[in-house]
Amino acid sequence: MTAAPDPALLTLEDWFALGEDESLRRAEVCRGVLEVSPSPRPEHSDALLSIAGQLRAQVSHRQFRVLHELDVILDGGTRPTVRQPDVLILRAGAAAPITARDVLLAIEILSPTSLQRDRWTKRAEYAAAGIPNYWIIDLDGPSAEVLTLVDGRYEGSVVTERIQVDGDLPLVVDLADLQR
Template sequence: MSRPARAHLLSLDEWWESGEDREVRVELQEGVRIVAPRPRPAHARVVLSLATQLSDQLPPGFEVLIEVDVVIDPNTPATVRVPDLIVRSTTSVEFPITADQLALAIEVMSPGSRRTDRVTKSSEYAEAGIPHYWIVDEDLSVTALKLTPGGYVATGFVGDIVTSTPWPMRISLER
């Protein structure tokens, strides 16, 4: 009788060595590889629309990036997430991207990511100090979370996001 292989929690170096996987979306949660299907076209359209609108309204010195690895916790067992969109300073270190570089992280929920986006990532992002986190639902509503000393405080939007934080902007969710 054979025994199951002993689980091994990955370090950040082991994560980088594993390389990029284009067939599935892979994140690292406390040393464990989390695999999900690649986004569907409707999801990609929402991400592209948000990225375009955000780019047009960013203050100088900021950039939008789509689906990049963000180191949430570098300590073994490491956590690396892949938000749908991030906004960060253009003066940030090119690689690796770390949570302290982000002004905003955005997740567009998929049917299988609701709990992860609302609960797990919300907790991880708050603990990592990401000041703004938006969760976009499939009904085109947005929960905009702003980090305070007591944790994230939520504001809901439907149709359009009109906000002054982290900078003044108007984003159409129906575009």
């Protein structure tokens, strides 16, 4: 005999059936469990727009897309995980629904209610899903943990003032600009 599915857990179909959230709350699903958090502070929103603007000015729109607060399916299994990074860079050909393999960079901006989730939970989830780059922005510094996926784990360092990465997708973000 197989166990009946837990009616409190969402499937991926249940998640998409919820539709767009028009409240001032942010919703994600983690291993089938709906997680709702308060809307971000104005400083968080300002930083999000600044980062997205700085990145858009640097990337080729033919190759990449810079978006924000978009659902990304990390695990589409029976207990799905769908996260909503603050800012992300996708391959230009990515079509909805967006999956982790479409994401080149996920950025989370820390909020009082998201510290543990962004620093530990999402770090593990994004690494397991194979997202090659993850930045965690702390507006109190400001500083950023700039992480690259190496052998299934993120490695990197904390930077202040300016993020500068080279490689296939060279990027520069002025962290001081986030507090203006």
